[in-house]
Amino acid sequence: MSVPQQKVAVITGASQGIGAGLVEAYRELGHAVVATSRGIAPSRDPDVRTLQGDIADPATAERVAAAAIERFGRIDTLVNNAGVYSGKPFTDYTRQDYDRVVGVNLTGFFRITQLAVEQMLRQGGGGHLVQITTSLVDHASSAAPSLLASLTKGGLQSATKALAIEYAARGIRSNAVSLGVIKTPLHPEAEYEALAGLHPLGRMGEVGDVVGAIVYLEKAPFVTGEILHVDGGQSAGH
Structure with missing residues (x-):
């Protein structure tokens, strides 16, 4: 049986903010999308399959991967x-x-990535893995202690490079975007001014800044193992 030709992106945390922006961006690239989060609503787009679930539960990863293969026949990108x-x-x-x-940052990454890589290997033709990390991994701040972010997202950055090397010969690329503070529903508007001041560029990041970086990585076949900082200069220093 032949593999369908339309590329398919799987996106976790896809109900709002960066995730919702990525669903739109990958559709504009022509991909079908499987989008998951705990509270995601159904989509009217026949090329978008939504599934509710907690990605920290490996059973959610199993359902998402199965839905991508059943509905669209393949997985090309996992964000x-x-x-x-x-x-x-x-x-x-x-x-x-x-x-x-x-549970979310590491366990949620681990199983869905295993399943995506297994499918990419089965269908041939390579694939693309993208992780979202934080520039706090690269510049610990006494003003913003965040050990669990460093522990988990630092692990993702190392895993990003490890996957890039392990699967380079099979055409599967692995990259990450390392973020500053992005203007999403997670942050109340009253905090925007203070959060903007944490970045050398003097502003918070926008969802479009992150989406644009991931679209760049999607279109960059010679880039793998890259940690692309989208952080207003934070990782360079203050």
């Missing part, structure tokens, strides 16, 4: 966009904080 952030002093973190952040 691991789902993530949670909890910033507080190290000794204030609770076991619940740890389980929640590790």
